[in-house]
Amino acid sequence: MVKAVAAQNEVIQHLNAYLHWHNLPLRLNQAGVCNGLSMLHAKYFIEGREEAFFNFLNRIVEKRPSQEIDLEINHFVTEIFLTQDPSVLDKTLRQRDAHKMLASQSPLEPVFRISVVSDCHHWENIFNQLGLDENEILVIKSINHAVNIIKKNGQYVLYNPSSGLNEFPNEQSLIAHLHQKAFFHESTHLGMHVELLGQRLITRSLPDSKKLYTQYLSVDTVDNEARCRPVYSVKRNRIEIHSYTTLDLAVVNNNTEAVVEALGLGAARINEALFIAIKANAYEVFKHLLSSTSELEPLLVKKLIECALQSGANECFGLLFQNELVQQVMNEQRELLPWIDFAVRGGNGDLLKKLLEYYEITNGQLALIIKPINVQDVILTAINSGSIESLILLLDKAKPELSETQSLNYLLHLLAENDANVIFSSKLLECFPLMEKQSILTFFFAALKKGRGDFVEALIDNEHYSSNLKSALKETENEKRCAFLAVTSPIGSQVLKKLEERLNIKIAPSTFLPKLDEFQSPKRFFNRIKQSLEETAQLKEEYFLNGEGKSWDLFSILSFLKPFTDYLMRLWAKPSHTQGFKEQMSTLQQELDEIIDKKDNDKLNLS
Structure with a gap:
């Protein structure tokens, strides 16, 4: 029997609750997480730490969010983020490149790979010929999902991020499960991309992939389609893929050998494959496909250019640009705003810059093209798009006339819409018209609440903004607001330190709290905090009133205070306090835990 392992949905739900609890500006979603977990499992397996991987998953699900920061879980979460969508941090990478985002003690490059759509019986033979050893792992992908397979005690063990672990005695039962339950294929054909990795250098004889293509791919079968249930389909730039051929599968995974084999057998739909290659930024594959296209039509060329711009595929765009017909089409393009918009949407600053340079668009010309x-x-x-480079380029060259309100709204939108992968800079701040004290304060508090040190740093680094910030924070209500947010924000202590060192502003974290010595009961103390918050209308209305417009009840106050209970406990740990007071505090701590536990059990949505 294999051990029970937390499934993907549980991991996402509990991790997002953990991230929300600590106000960390990251969230996991369904798209790409299976790829991230699959690649992580492979990494931990080849490092001989598979048990640690499963322990992390179970710890995440079993762990109730609390004020305690778990450094090991933080590291594990970071690895998931790096692998679920590498293109967020590097526009040249896609999900197939997830292994490049991980530091590993062992090589994560596959020693064998094959991409093919074939009958289940053929796949049984392929697995039999592979003869998987117990120190090896197979990473297997359909067009929209990823699973791993290892062998233990002669049994195949499948790790499916969506459902956990399953065990199979032979190839027949394994392939049947992959076909029907892991990849949800509706067709008789099964399309898979298979990669083999090992815990150590693999020296044994491996099947010749070229011979396997000869065995299981022919002129009659090269265009056979594998069809997934539409509910599990993948949307890539508005193209929904749930039916795919060997060529499609090979292109997505940048498998040049499989593409060459498929083209050699007369694979159809090459034009469609060109677009898939661009969206996958599969440069080598795109090169083969382009050379195999007998004649490019101007309309097709225009669509390929637009696809490359929208996908941020700089390398594929560069390859297209070498074609004379492509240059002709670009020279004939009169309406540039749609192409500029496509390049901005693609989120690749280098590609936008290349487009502007090609047309020799000056600052003044860009301002005319992008009319008010x-x-x-x-x-x-x-x-x-999440591309700070594109945004800086646009603002710097077009120099749009923006009001202070517009600037603030753009900056708040930037703060709200982008996670920690987007690094704010003082250079970007300087691209917007200068804001005055109230707008600066609004932006500062929003960044502090979100836990974005890069935004706060940019404000403090700017002479105009820092002087206005210093003046504003001397006002009592603003000081209280800053103190409260500093205590609840994950970057609060660093921000207070920076304010003191750089702006000579000293704000005590307990500024917003009533004096504890006035109370003999911790419960009364909490009630007084509630009263203090309610008396501060600006705090209540802008920051602590829930989304439904309801006022705070005692549970809301207590649960919000929970992330810094540890701070409050230290504040109260004074020798002057009686033993009875300390016992009351301990009792209240237990009551808080019970309240939170009860709400958790009632499926309180923390995300």
Whole structure:
């Protein structure tokens, strides 16, 4: 029997609760997590630490969010984020490149791989010919999901991020499960991309992949399709993929050998494969496909250019650009705003720069192209793309006339829409018109609440903003607000230190709290905190009133205070306090835990 392992949905739900509890600006979603967990499992397996991987998953699910920061879980979460969508941090990478994002004691490059759509019986033979050893692991991908397979005691053990572990005695039962339950294929054909990795250098004889293609791929079968249930389909830039051929599968996984084999057998739909290659930024594969296209039509070329711009595929765009017809089409393009918008949407600053340089667009010309009526849309597109480089380029060259309110709204939108992968800078701040004290304060508090030190750092580094911030924080209500947010924010202590060192502003974290010595009961103390918050209308309305417009009940106050209970406990740990007071505090601590536990059991949504 294999051990029970937390499934993907549970991991996502509990990790997001953990991240929310600590106000960390990251969230996991369904898209790509299976790929991240699959790659992580492979990494831990080849390092001989598979048990640690499963222990992490179970710890995440069993762990109730608390004020305690778990450094091991933080590291594990970081690894999941790096592998679920590498293109977020590096526009040249895709999910197939997840292994490049991980530091490992062992090589994560596959020693064998094959991409093919074939009958289940053929796949049984392929697995039999592979003869998987117990120190090896197979990473297996369909067009939209990823699982891993190892062998233990002569049995196949499947790790499916969506459902956990399953054991199979032979190839027949394993392939049947992959076909029907892991990849949810509706067709008789099964399409899989298989990669073999090992715990140590693999010296044994491996099947010749070229011979396998000869055995299981022919002129009659090269265009056979594998079909997944639409509910499990993948959307890539508005193209939904749930039916795919060997060529499609090979292109997505940048498997040049499989592409060459498929093209040699007369694979159809090459034009469609060109678009898939661009979206996958599969440069080598795209090169083969382009050379195999007998004649490019101007309309097709234009669509390929637009696809490359929208996908941020700089390398594929560069390859296209070498074609004379492509240059001709680009020279004939008169309306540049749609192409600029596509490049901004693609989120690759280098590609946008290349486009502007090709057309020799000066600052003044860009301002004319992006007319005032289009400025808002283009800037929002740049913000939503997550590309700071594109946003800086647009603002620096076009120099749009923005009001202070518009600037603040753009900055708040940038803060709200982008996670920690987008690094804010003082250079970007300087691209917006200067804001005055109230707007600066609003932005500062929003960044502090979100836990974004890079935004706060940019404000403090700017002479105009730092002087206004210093003046604003001397006001009592602003000081209280800053103190409260500093205690609840994960970057609070660093921000207070920076304010003291750089701006000579000293704010005590307990500024917003009533004096404890006035109370003999911890419960009364909490009630007084509630009263203090309710008396501070600005705090209550802007920051602590829940989304439904309801006022705070005692549970809301206590649960919100929970992340810094440890701080409050230290504040109260004074020798002058009686033993009875300390016992009351301990009792209250237990009551807090019971309240939170009860709400957790009632499926309180922390995410």
